[in-house]
Amino acid sequence: MSGDTDRNGEPDVTATGRPDGGLTDVGRVTNRESATAGPTVLDRVRTELAELTVLDLAVYALYVTAIAFFVFPVLWVASASLRPAGELFSYPFRLVPGEVSLSAYRQVFRAGMVSWLFNSTLVTIFGVSSIxxxxxxxxxxFSRFEFTGRRGLLGVVLLFQMISPVIIIVPLYTVMSSLGLLRTRAGLILLYVGIQTPFSIWLxxxxxxTIPRELDYAARIDGCNRLQTxxxxxxxxxxxxxxxxxxxxTVLTWSEFVLAFTVLGSESRLHTISIGIYKFxxxxxxxxxxxxxxxxxxxxPLVVVFLGLQRYFVKGLVEGSLKGQ
Amino acid sequence: MSTADTAAERLLERASDVIRRLLDHPLLWLAPALLALAVFQLYPMAEAILMSLTNESLIRPSFEFVGLEQYVRLASDPQFWEMIRITAIYAFFSVVLHVLLGLVLALAIDYGVRRGLRGHLTTRVSVLLAWIVPGIIIGLVWKVMLVESQFGAVNHFLGVLGIGPVPFRSDPTLALISTIIAGTWRGTAFTMIMIYGGLQRVPQRLYEAARVDGAGRWDRFRHVTLPQLKPVLFITTVLVTIYALNTFDLIFALTGGGPGRATQVLALFMYQEAFQDYALGRGAAIAVVMLVANLLLTGVYLYAFDVGDEI
Known part of the structure; x- marks a missing residue:
């Protein structure tokens, strides 16, 4: 949310720096601040409606379409899950079911959902802390030492970040069993460390x-060693x-399927959520x-975490992928 | 008492000195990460390459080195080329849709932010929401959406219009289109955010200059926005191509590669050869092919950064 507030925090730049359509609709009130300072809500709505251009309407239409396309499948599935056994979707269409039933959920929990959730939580907590x-x-x-081969090593890290983990699933069974890690949660966690470390290091x-080195020097003078610094x-x-x-x-570890399936797939009591649901x-x-x-x-769980923290995702996506050397 | 104390103190001092010196060397800091990379990435990759040179199988206890035979057989196998074709179609349309949709959404959100329109945040959150849903579940969500009865949302609404039911997952062409749509549903968040980030870095003075020159909105987009976005668009395209080429979980859950082999992209083909037909050596050879494709695209990605630096 504050990703947008940041931008809205500079209304003057927005209003004067790039008044979109400034040439096409001359004389239009572009300064939104003056509009919001208006006396009543009704006035404000009226001015806002009067200010709408064709492009605004097109963009609104696009917003609605996009929200429908991206949210509707999730809502449909949620709605389907709450219907009583045998009830099909009725005409005319209603997203909120007339009668709510939790029998489908009971079925899933009986199939071992608690154990899947437990395993995924465990793997995610230990996986993320280890990473x-x-x-x-x-x-x-990589940030604070100067050593020969630093750039080369960084390049190797970047290379591993780019290579998909899907590639290693064929030898994975052999590799994990030779390390004695097959069918163990620890093995999967260590595997995630190997897979997800490059991206994490990079970010x-x-x-x-971005942290000035002067901080390091000051700490050094105060007698801190590097770990203390x-x-x-x-x-x-x-x-x-x-x-x-x-x-x-957290998102990657919770969602990951193919590696977990290869390492833990044959041991049903260790199944994570993705494996459990797939088998189910x-x-x-x-x-x-x-x-x-x-x-x-x-x-x-992910949706809840995400809705609270979505602006950090945006940061991570951009910064993880757009960083030159 | 004092001698024991000073001895202990000296020992402690020596120890802290050793620690300090160890800490002043990067190796200690890097060792755990490098070890993890070596054991869980490098070793399996080397193993894959070695495996691809054998006829190892899950059902035979012994195996021998066969040189490049797996690759030769792969190259002469029409099925392999069919998989390549399907992967290429999947990747091509996915990438085009990802980038187009991401670009349109990024522009719309950027416009909304600048104009103070409502709903740009909700739009952004909705798109991102799709991206965090686990791949297996995305496959299932779309499976439910596309069920060939009234339970599937799409057929439900087509039914209202008197059309269908449409066999989204049992017709080969429609199944492939379905996987592309599901993949786009997930991945557009990424392109949207990348391109939105790129838009924020376009210097405002360029727009002002263009406006002074009398450029309309389309001209400004065509001659300012697009050229400025070029590096970001390029990098994004390369990254999305890599993701598309390696897609597994979503298709695995949505169609399982079927009907027949209509949606069997490379990763699924590899999986089937290795674990359903038990031909580990052959599966490994496909893995190596994928590895080479990944490396080539990474090369392009690195090149893109150089291009980006020049601009």
């Missing part, structure tokens, strides 16, 4: 680079970056209500 524990020091080193290094001086300014990396890895839908073939209910439970 941070490994990538924060590495990012610090965190960017944050470290990191802990007591740098950790606070780099905290937003750590938050972004944590959120990102294999069993319940055409029971769409049950599949819908399973989907809702699987995405709900």
């Amino acid at each position: 941070l524990a490994v990538s924060v020091p590495a990012a610090y080193a 965190l290094k960017g944050y470290f680079d 990191l802990r007591h001086v740098l950790l606070r300014p780099v905290a937003p970056g750590i938050a972004v990396v944590a959120i990102f890895n 839908q294999g069993q319940y073939g055409n029971d769409w209500r049950a599949i819908a209910a399973a989907s809702v439970i699987g995405m709900l």
Whole structure:
């Protein structure tokens, strides 16, 4: 939300810097601040309506279409999951079911949903903390040390970030069993550390680079070693970056399927949410209500986390991908 | 007492000195990350390459090195080329839709922010919402959306219009279109955010200059926005292409590669060869093909950064 407030915080630039359509509709009141200062709500609505251009209307239409396209499937699935057994969608269409039934959810919970949620939570918490524990020091080193091969090593890290983990699933079974990690949560967590560290290092290094080195020098003079400097001086300014990396890895770890399926797929008591739901839908073939209910439970935790923290996602997406050397 | 104390103190001092010196070397800081990368990325990749040179199988206990035979057989297998074709179609249309939709949405949101229109935040959040839904669940969500009965939303509404039911997942062409739409539904958030970020970096004075020169809205878009966005568009396109080429979970859940093999992209083909037909060596050869494709595109991506720096 505040991603937008940031922008709205500079209304003068918005109004005068780029008055879109300034040439086409001359004389239009462009300064929104003066409009909002109007006396009554009705007046304000009236001025706003009067100010609408054709392009505004087109953009509004696009907003509505986009919201419908992106949100509707989720709503439809949620709605489907709440219908009583056997009830089809009635004509005329109603998104809110006339009669709500939780029987589909009961079915999913009986199939082991609690255990899937537990496993996913465990893997996500330990996975994300391990990823941070490994990538924060590495990012610090890439930002604060000058050593031969630094650029080359950074290039290797970037390369690993670009290569899809899907590629390693064929040898993964052999690799994990030779390491004694097959069918263990620890194995999956360590695998996630290996897979997601490059992106995390890359993003965190960017944050470290923005902190002036004078802070390090000052801490050094005060007698701090590097670890103390990191802990007591740098950790606070780099905290937003750590938050972004944590959120990102939470989403990726919670959602990940193919690696988890390969490592844990044959051990049903270790199934994570993605594996559990995939197997569940294999069993319940055409029971769409049950599949819908399973989907809702699987995405709900992420949706809640996301709605609270979405502006950090935006940061992470842009900064993780658009960083030159 | 004092001698013991000073000995302990000296030991402590020595220890802290050693620690300090260790901490002053980057190796200690990098070691855990490098170890994780080596064990869980490099080792499996090397293993994949080695495996691709064997006839290893899940159902035979022994195997031998066969050199490049797997690759030769792959290249002469019409099925492989069919997978390449399907992957190319999937990737091409996905990428075009991702970039177009992302561009339009980014422009609309940027416009809304500047004009103070309502709903730009809701739009952005809605698009991003689709992106965080786990891939397997996206497959299932769209499966439910496209069910070939009244339970599927799309057929429900087509039914209201007197059309259908349309076999979205059992007709080969429609199934492929369905996977492309589901993939676009998920990935547009990424292109939208990247392009929106790019729009924020276009210097405002360029627009002012263009306006002084009498350029209309379209001209400003065509001659200011688009050229300024070029590096971002390029990088975004490359990244989306990489993601599209490696798509797995979504298609795995939505169509499982079917009907027949109509939606079997490379990653699914690899999976099937390795784990359903038990031909690990052959699966590994496909993995290597994918690896090479990834590396090539990464090369293009790095090149894009150079291009970006020049501009």
